[in-house]
Amino acid sequence: MTALSAPPASTPAPARPRRTGLGVLVGVLLVLLAGVSLFVGVSDVSPASVLGDGPAAFLLVASRIPRTVALVLAGASLGIAGLIMQMLVRNRFVEPSTTGVTEFATLGMLATIVLAPGMPVAGKTAVAALSGLLGTWVFLRVVRAVPVRSLVLVPLVGIVLGGVVGAVTTFVAYRLDLLQSLAQWSQGSFAGVVQGRYEFVWLAGVMVVVAWLAADRFSVIGLGEEFATNLGLHHRRVVAIGMVVVAVITASVLVTAGLVPFLGLVVPNVVSLVIGDNVRRSIPWVAVLGAVFVVACDVLARVLRFPYEIPLSVVVGIIGAALFLWLLLRRRSRAH
Amino acid sequence: MIALEGVSKRYGGQTVVDDVSLALGGEGVTALIGPNGAGKSTLFGLVGRLVRPDAGRVTVDGLDVATTPSQELARRVAVLRQDNHVAARLTVQDLVEFGRFPHSRGRLTVDDRDHVERAVAHLGLEGYRDRFLDELSGGQRQRASIAMVLAQDTRYVLLDEPLNNLDLRHMGETMRLVREMADVLGKRVVTVLHDVNSAAAYADRIVAMRDGRVVADAPARDVMRPEVLADVYDTTVDVREIDGRPVALYYG
Ligand SMILES: Nc1ncnc2c1ncn2[C@@H]1O[C@H](COP(=O)(O)OP(=O)(O)OP(=O)(O)O)[C@@H](O)[C@H]1O
Numbered sequence A: 001m002t003a004l005s006a007p008p009a010s011t012p013a014p015a016r017p018r019r020t021g022l023g024v025l026v027g028v029l030l031v032l033l034a035g036v037s038l039f040v041g042v043s044d045v046s047p048a049s050v051l052g053d054g055p056a057a058f059l060l061v062a063s064r065i066p067r068t069v070a071l072v073l074a075g076a077s078l079g080i081a082g083l084i085m086q087m088l089v090r091n092r093f094v095e096p097s098t099t100g101v102t103e104f105a106t107l108g109m110l111a112t113i114v115l116a117p118g119m120p121v122a123g124k125t126a127v128a129a130l131s132g133l134l135g136t137w138v139f140l141r142v143v144r145a146v147p148v149r150s151l152v153l154v155p156l157v158g159i160v161l162g163g164v165v166g167a168v169t170t171f172v173a174y175r176l177d178l179l180q181s182l183a184q185w186s187q188g189s190f191a192g193v194v195q196g197r198y199e200f201v202w203l204a205g206v207m208v209v210v211a212w213l214a215a216d217r218f219s220v221i222g223l224g225e226e227f228a229t230n231l232g233l234h235h236r237r238v239v240a241i242g243m244v245v246v247a248v249i250t251a252s253v254l255v256t257a258g259l260v261p262f263l264g265l266v267v268p269n270v271v272s273l274v275i276g277d278n279v280r281r282s283i284p285w286v287a288v289l290g291a292v293f294v295v296a297c298d299v300l301a302r303v304l305r306f307p308y309e310i311p312l313s314v315v316v317g318i319i320g321a322a323l324f325l326w327l328l329l330r331r332r333s334r335a336h
Numbered sequence B: 001m002i003a004l005e006g007v008s009k010r011y012g013g014q015t016v017v018d019d020v021s022l023a024l025g026g027e028g029v030t031a032l033i034g035p036n037g038a039g040k041s042t043l044f045g046l047v048g049r050l051v052r053p054d055a056g057r058v059t060v061d062g063l064d065v066a067t068t069p070s071q072e073l074a075r076r077v078a079v080l081r082q083d084n085h086v087a088a089r090l091t092v093q094d095l096v097e098f099g100r101f102p103h104s105r106g107r108l109t110v111d112d113r114d115h116v117e118r119a120v121a122h123l124g125l126e127g128y129r130d131r132f133l134d135e136l137s138g139g140q141r142q143r144a145s146i147a148m149v150l151a152q153d154t155r156y157v158l159l160d161e162p163l164n165n166l167d168l169r170h171m172g173e174t175m176r177l178v179r180e181m182a183d184v185l186g187k188r189v190v191t192v193l194h195d196v197n198s199a200a201a202y203a204d205r206i207v208a209m210r211d212g213r214v215v216a217d218a219p220a221r222d223v224m225r226p227e228v229l230a231d232v233y234d235t236t237v238d239v240r241e242i243d244g245r246p247v248a249l250y251y252g
């Protein structure tokens, strides 16, 4: 330690793990994958064939571009929803689908179909987002009330909560003969994404920007309520912003494509290992890697049984579960 | 000045802070001592707006803690809590930079960077700045937390057991740092200490609590008496003079 009276001679710009090379690599990978996503499918769309006015160009604009855009936005935003939840709860193993938020949003969507069948998609998204928000709130309340801080028990509480809400949803859907709609949402797929039917996923994109702007606040919240208060942050207000971000992302992806599991868990955890938890630094990584993950899985889903499509959630589930398991085992092998 | 006026806090039926009226921040370094459960951390919580009083009022420079915007207070008082474990994977540099949050809201200016650099240097953390907190020893983590509140650059600094986890050398260095914060930077430091000898050696004033009440409040030398310490801790303590300094002997 040096004396306080002698200030350091110079203040060098802090060197820190920036990983520029890796970042460029991941960015290029995303561009490549997005390119592949544009030109993979049953109908022939090749870069050459879209020049001109033929059906290929129409297909590109009406279906392939919306699909790719939706994939990128959904992937990026789901990753960030997971990241924000993990900061709010201070637990690595939470994301919308392990905290009941997704189940609440699904119940909201079912409610619109039953009570207001003619409602436009905007209304459905809003109702889903509101009930997702309710879900986040209930989860945070339950976690606060139950004195468990254990890394694994907290998401377990969330999964039980989600299970209860999910059971209610299934029961209602069963009684009203709506199981088919339910199955459609619980199986995430971007096959139905076409121009005019995917635009709500842009809302998730807006939430990504909101999260980006509030990045430092979320980092400070991640230090805990005591640190955050000491640093002059209005804890509740930031938690409220985070809840809205999470709920809107969950709802708009749900309405567009259905459930995409694990992503919000796996991507932020991988980024945390390499980059750390300073949200300002990790948020671009989470966004880009989330997008890479979903686009890659979707391309796989389209080519594995060509010309048929496997549901995206199956591919995401298998790869995501494997990655998650690896993360868990890795964590255990470290001392704490 | 930090002023508590008739402040009480109850948990269930237990009164853990009992009608305390106290002015802190008049002297350079004030040590707060007392047995486990005396209410020291709760008192800090009341000042740091983490605990709401059931009765009474807490003010900082005349600003009521209950009604003043949090950011305004964060530029005047920094509180390092006893249990300051950070679960997030942040680097030392990140943590210290967050100390500037009340001033910069995340956008560091040149001035902010200077404060960060000085704080890192004062705590001897230059070699660790890019290490993640979970890759440090307990004492190094503790020093990183102290660097954070130092970077916060507030007039009042409240440290709850800053010597936790520190080895002999770093205990001495941290207490000297506390002393310098007061003497060189003109800060007012209030620190909870369990080691009464550290308190006697480095503090100007010692406030002793027991069962939620202030039972002694005097210049350090006057608190370092066997009868006072015995009353505070409810155990016999011998006090000897060594090289002109009172030293409490509480072994065996
Ligand atoms: N949140 C709480 N709920 C219930 N009781 C509490 C709470 N916080 C503190 N207490 C009780 O208040 C009393 C004072 O606690 P406090 O943490 O202020 O003690 P302390 O003087 O800091 O002790 P230590 O030296 O052990 O840190 C204790 O008896 C404790 O059990």
Ligand SMILES: [Mg+2]
Pocket: B040, B041, B042, B082, B160
């Ligand atoms: Mg304490």
